[in-house]
Amino acid sequence: MSVELPRLPIMSKSVSKPYPTGAFWTNLAIKNGDGPIAVYPYGVKALDIGVQVSYGAFRRSVSSEAIYDIFMYDLQLSAAQSYIGRAIESYDNVSVTMAYKTANNGKFKALLVKSSPFVTLYYENATPVISAGLMKIVSVDAKVMKDSPGTQYIVTLGNYEKWLVYCSETVIFTWKENTLTAAAPIKGVLRVAVLPNQNADAAYNLLMSYAPRYPVGGNVSISYPTPGQAVVTIAYVCAGTGPLLMLALPHQVSLLPSAVVDSPESKKAQAALSPLWCVKGKLKPIVGDSLRLTYSLTNVGWYYTLQDKLTNAQLEEIAKYLFYETKTPTTMVGDIYAFGKQVGRMSRLALIADNLGITDARQQALSNLEQWIIPWLQGMNSEPLVYDKVYGGLVSAQGLTDMVADFGAGWYNDHHFQFGYFVNAIAVLAKLDLPFYEANKAALDTFVRDICNPDATDTDFPFVRHKDLFDGHSWASGIFQQGNGKGQESSSEAVNAYYGAFLFAIATGNTELQRFAQLMLTMEIQATQTYWHMKNDDLYDSVFASMRMVGNIGALDVTASTWFGNDVEFVHGINMMPLSPVTAALFDLSYVQQQFPVLAARAKATPALDPVCSANAQCKAQGLDGACCPTTDGVFLGCCQTGTSTMDEWRAYTLADLANKNAAWDLALSLPNFGPGNSRANVLFWAASRPPPQTNFDLAAVSTANATGRNMTLKSACAVNSACDALGMTGECCPNYDGAYLGCCAKISP
Numbered sequence: 001m002s003v004e005l006p007r008l009p010i011m012s013k014s015v016s017k018p019y020p021t022g023a024f025w026t027n028l029a030i031k032n033g034d035g036p037i038a039v040y041p042y043g044v045k046a047l048d049i050g051v052q053v054s055y056g057a058f059r060r061s062v063s064s065e066a067i068y069d070i071f072m073y074d075l076q077l078s079a080a081q082s083y084i085g086r087a088i089e090s091y092d093n094v095s096v097t098m099a100y101k102t103a104n105n106g107k108f109k110a111l112l113v114k115s116s117p118f119v120t121l122y123y124e125n126a127t128p129v130i131s132a133g134l135m136k137i138v139s140v141d142a143k144v145m146k147d148s149p150g151t152q153y154i155v156t157l158g159n160y161e162k163w164l165v166y167c168s169e170t171v172i173f174t175w176k177e178n179t180l181t182a183a184a185p186i187k188g189v190l191r192v193a194v195l196p197n198q199n200a201d202a203a204y205n206l207l208m209s210y211a212p213r214y215p216v217g218g219n220v221s222i223s224y225p226t227p228g229q230a231v232v233t234i235a236y237v238c239a240g241t242g243p244l245l246m247l248a249l250p251h252q253v254s255l256l257p258s259a260v261v262d263s264p265e266s267k268k269a270q271a272a273l274s275p276l277w278c279v280k281g282k283l284k285p286i287v288g289d290s291l292r293l294t295y296s297l298t299n300v301g302w303y304y305t306l307q308d309k310l311t312n313a314q315l316e317e318i319a320k321y322l323f324y325e326t327k328t329p330t331t332m333v334g335d336i337y338a339f340g341k342q343v344g345r346m347s348r349l350a351l352i353a354d355n356l357g358i359t360d361a362r363q364q365a366l367s368n369l370e371q372w373i374i375p376w377l378q379g380m381n382s383e384p385l386v387y388d389k390v391y392g393g394l395v396s397a398q399g400l401t402d403m404v405a406d407f408g409a410g411w412y413n414d415h416h417f418q419f420g421y422f423v424n425a426i427a428v429l430a431k432l433d434l435p436f437y438e439a440n441k442a443a444l445d446t447f448v449r450d451i452c453n454p455d456a457t458d459t460d461f462p463f464v465r466h467k468d469l470f471d472g473h474s475w476a477s478g479i480f481q482q483g484n485g486k487g488q489e490s491s492s493e494a495v496n497a498y499y500g501a502f503l504f505a506i507a508t509g510n511t512e513l514q515r516f517a518q519l520m521l522t523m524e525i526q527a528t529q530t531y532w533h534m535k536n537d538d539l540y541d542s543v544f545a546s547m548r549m550v551g552n553i554g555a556l557d558v559t560a561s562t563w564f565g566n567d568v569e570f571v572h573g574i575n576m577m578p579l580s581p582v583t584a585a586l587f588d589l590s591y592v593q594q595q596f597p598v599l600a601a602r603a604k605a606t607p608a609l610d611p612v613c614s615a616n617a618q619c620k621a622q623g624l625d626g627a628c629c630p631t632t633d634g635v636f637l638g639c640c641q642t643g644t645s646t647m648d649e650w651r652a653y654t655l656a657d658l659a660n661k662n663a664a665w666d667l668a669l670s671l672p673n674f675g676p677g678n679s680r681a682n683v684l685f686w687a688a689s690r691p692p693p694q695t696n697f698d699l700a701a702v703s704t705a706n707a708t709g710r711n712m713t714l715k716s717a718c719a720v721n722s723a724c725d726a727l728g729m730t731g732e733c734c735p736n737y738d739g740a741y742l743g744c745c746a747k748i749s750p
Contacts, residue, residue: 018392050078197728412478
């Protein structure tokens with residue numbers, strides 16, 4: 001069955017379906033199209049009244065719980081002619097163009113390209129108008145540069161912000177109150193760029209040497225020059241003359257050729273145009289028409305890699321729980337996410353049984369999977385899936401009428417999280433029961449195409465729906481307007497989605513999808529380790545980085561929180577699940593040794609359970625008698641609860657990641673609850689597969705560390721406090737030489 005969700009109202013008829021629901025710019029098209037987007041270092045809104053540009057780092061708010069680059073426009077760019085309408089005219093993987101129509105056949109376009117030091121507008125038969133926001137224009141300095149092809153000004157606002165205004169044509173602006181108005185319509189470009197207060201003069205001179213050449217879009221290509229390597233090339237489509245100046249995100253710097261990063265031109269630009277901040281850290285100026293990012297591909301197989309041979313006692317424990325957990329599966333539920341986690345859990349049990357050669361448990365797990373998934377393929381489940389022809393994807397019938405049903409999946413929220421579990425299960429079915437896969441191939445392949453489509457020419461599904469090839473990671477939010485531009489919470493579930501697609505490609509012999517999905521997986525891991533895993537305070541202020549895990553990354557903010565709560569175990573746990581072989585690639589030992597002290601303070605000992613069934617409320621309610629928690633065979637039944645089940649879900653993961661396999665094993669045997677997407681057999685096998693305990697890491701010491709495991713001491717230098725640095729402060733700020741803490745210093749939450 002197919003349906004059509006409402007078409008985005010601010011899309012030009014020249015833009016064809018399917019629309020990219022995960023694109024960085026969707027706020028420009030959703031509802032009234034009045035939400036902000038991030039093009040680094042700026043936040044931008046495209047409104048009826050004009051294009052608003054915000055350098056949010058000037059208003060950055062930093063605390064131990066969040067960093068916000070507050071959107072409040074600094075400059076607004078528009079036309080003197082009356083507004084008629086606007087629409088998204090074109091887009092690609094790194095840019096979007098918003099086209100405006102004005103009276104008298106005038107028009108102007110906002111050429112919004114990620115990581116340009118300028119925001120660029122092209123005018124044709126329209127008169128440029130520049131106005132300021134809350135901080136009014138206090139001075140306008142017309143600059144004369146020898147051999148300059150256009151006109152340039154420095155505009156200073158009431159908070160001492162300085163902006164370069166460049167026009168490719170000769171333009172004389174009239175300054176009245178808070179507005180600059182050109183004398184007549186033009187045909188040419190208007191570009192504005194913030195000038196860092198520490199280096200305003202040097203930045204101005206540098207930017208003027210690059211102002212005549214500007215990007216209008218970008219073409220992204222992928223190549224695989226050698227086995228185990230992929231190259232993502234972002235080739236900018238440019239206009240104007242001279243060399244191009246762009247900005248690289250932190251994760252891109254190590255992927256670029258050193259000859260580009262360290263070229264004399266780039267080094268000169270880096271010295272003059274600094275600091276420029278975005279929520280992902282400082283941006284690094286790069287001179288060149290393209291960014292060539294080289295990735296060493298992550299290679300993870302189906303099974304956990306055993307460091308040592310399993311002992312007979314370990315085999316017996318794992319086998320015991322394999323039989324129990326495959327024969328007594330959790331209760332099936334109707335919503336996409338919960339069902340996905342359950343089939344993901346059962347598919348992992350099938351692989352463990354296959355790995356250990358326990359045929360009965362493997363066949364039971366496969367039988368469960370096939371029995372459960374068939375109704376979803378036939379539309380006979382309680383929430384049937386339908387195909388949406390506008391945005392090109394699978395949505396739930398309930399989601400069509402209720403935007404928040406299934407965590408917003410009907411409006412393309414979290415598809416890679418939710419369907420990622422399906423794809424992992426489908427991969428296992430294709431590997432272990434190929435006839436079943438082949439009999440249901442068309443329906444099963446649809447789940448993969450929805451979240452990891454490698455074909456940019458596909459007219460039925462968008463190209464790799466959620467992935468941002470510039471930022472490296474995915475955006476989870478679908479066609480919902482968000483105040484932070486775009487966002488993603490569960491980095492590990494995004495990794496799980498591309499891992500599942502990679503395994504699916506191996507199982508089905510699809511070599512094109514295999515290397516594409518492997519690249520998407522590699523990119524997601526590298527970006528997660530850069531922006532979510534806070535090993536140090538290189539990107540984020542030290543008091544925020546002390547959390548060690550980012551909960552949610554937005555285009556304009558980062559937070560140590562989740563959509564469902566701010567508890568430390570929620571923030572870390574949602575970015576650790578599910579547990580699978582790819583977890584070892586995602587969480588390296590050096591990071592987890594810093595992560596665990598933060599969690600250790602919350603990992604209180606699990607209360608001992610009374611084994612008698614009647615002493616455990618859920619077991620009693622089910623009418624069970626005798627021993628339940630555990631049974632006489634040592635098995636904890638699903639009805640066993642301690643009242644701390646949320647923390648129980650994450651505790652064993654972190655201990656295991658510390659390579660303290662013995663502690664993880666013991667804890668896995670004592671925890672009564674592992675959540676709907678995990679199992680005791682899985683955690684036991686994971687723990688057994690870990691390397692020997694590290695001799696240089698004292699687990700007991702960190703487990704009894706301070707109450708939060710976080711170092712909340714502010715560093716005094718202005719340069720290491722991002723809000724102070726963005727304002728141009730130098731010397732000591734937090735505190736200053738008089739012992740006072742300036743307003744730009746981070747706030748520590750109680």
